[in-house]
Amino acid sequence: MSAFLIRRLIQSLAVIAIMSFLVYALIGLMPGDPIDIMIASDPKLTPDDAARLRALYGLDLPIGERYWNWLSAALGGDFGFSRTHSRPVLDVMGPHLQRTLLLMGISFVLSAAIAIPLGVWAAARPYSLHDYAINLFSFAGRSAPPFWLALILIFVFAVWLGWFPAGGLETIGKGGFWDRLQYLVLPVLSLTLLNVAGFTRFVRAETMAVMRQDFIRTARAKGVSERGVLTGHALRNAMIPIVTIIALDFGTLFSGALITETVFAYPGMGKMIYDSILANDFNLALVGLLFATFVTLAANIGADVAYAVLDPRIALQ
């Protein structure tokens, strides 16, 4: 078990190291150049000044050396300065991260609360009418473009009915708990619809797989009610693979959050990454991307560990 964990950790560190270099190199290929942007904002700069600035920031070094300089600074806790926010990168990322955690957290709890009963209900009577309907809903949810669902929600609830604001974080000059909550409703709804469609499919498939096992027949034979079989025996055993699949799918959850945040102009991590890429905010884009990669990999390891801890039959080696 611990040998397995150590190997997984080393592998993930390797992936992080490779990814950090690749992403660093890619960010260097973004349109524009920090010095060009300085020149554009200060026409008095001469070409000599520009060259001096380039040397000052180390931009005239080869990519390997530049990466090494960035990495040593980053390992010392210095991730650089965000150009668009004029603040250290970590200071910018903190509040964005909190907002994304709030959005994803609420939506995750809601999705699980809806998808688990729905999936178990479908699995209880496979190929019945309601199983068919639930399946169709899940298929539809996974096939609809997420930003389109968001636009429809905005149209219905913000433009047409006028119940909730169309986007943003809070009313300017107002703020407070209730105000922010109103702004959260539509993004949460949008993300939850997406997640429920995906989760329901996992729950149904895994519960159906468990329902075919011998111990289910035993439970029925000894007189456990059908409801008891479903919740006490089938679901409890199906939860292990369900949790694992969802954790493994963290990248998809994050992609969904990015789209939702962008359409609803909700200033979370996803929108921050998107905006920083478009605005040539190199330092912020780099750290945001690496953080997203890091969390996804951590979720993967977490899934493996959870799998082993929850199910004593599985021996990791």
Add this chain to the structure above:
Amino acid sequence: MTAAAIPVAGRRELRLRVLRRFLRHRLAVVSAVVLAVLILASVFAPAVERLLGADIRDVDLSAILQGPSLAHPLGTDELGRDLLVRLLYGGRISLLVGLAAAVFSAMIGAVIGIVAGYFGGRLDDLLMRVTDGVIALPILPLLIVLAAVDLTKLGLPPSIANSGDVSLYRIIVITALFGWTGVARLVRGATLSLKEREFVRAAIAMGASPWRVMRVHILPNAISPIVVATTLSVGGIILFESVLSFLGLGIQPPIPSWGNMLTGAQEQLSSAPLLMIWPGLMIFITVIAFNFLGDGLQDALDPRALSD
């Protein structure tokens, strides 16, 4: 069942049985018809354009955001362009990107999967670790970066790097870069089991080169999982293309794609909500049809189900 082992008559019967099983999957059959219609419609987009007398590039500011009429069956957009014609041309792009990237990623996946499964050992270990690594990545943010890369910095002349066609090829390449993992895993699994079969061992014993064994004996017998996985991946690719185009990083206007038509529609949400319905509906129908089709193919081609 191997292609080499089944006599010709048996092979035809097998094919009929696959067809019968597929036809039983009603949603998949409907989807196949819907997709055929969509493909035909986008192939004949120029004909519809001529029929309506509405040139796709025609900006007509005196006729913006019009409702449906005889001249414009679905109305016009925020620049007075015919919505139907743009939808059909958008379909060309989305279907082309989806199919081309799916085939491209299937090729990458098939090569990686077959090499990993056939040679095994360290190479297999390495390739599967790479596959796991790619699956674990947050794909959308990385696609956004790849879509934003300035190609002139890679040495491409600006005339090529900034042309509209490049945004099309770029989308195909970058979505394929992340889409091959499913096919690779399936093909590796199929290769592992095929490798142990008598006809493959016989071929190896007779001195066939690894390249020949993989190409002649393994690949043709692993074709069903490849076809299923490829079909199932088209929908996801079309969704990624539409998201990137919607975010302004995919297909660049004025070339219409369903994704970038929604970018324009978002600004007209309160004045012309119908503008947003059509492109989204087209993406939705196309993606769900490919998903149903893949499902039906899976049921029809699944060798475990061939016995009944």
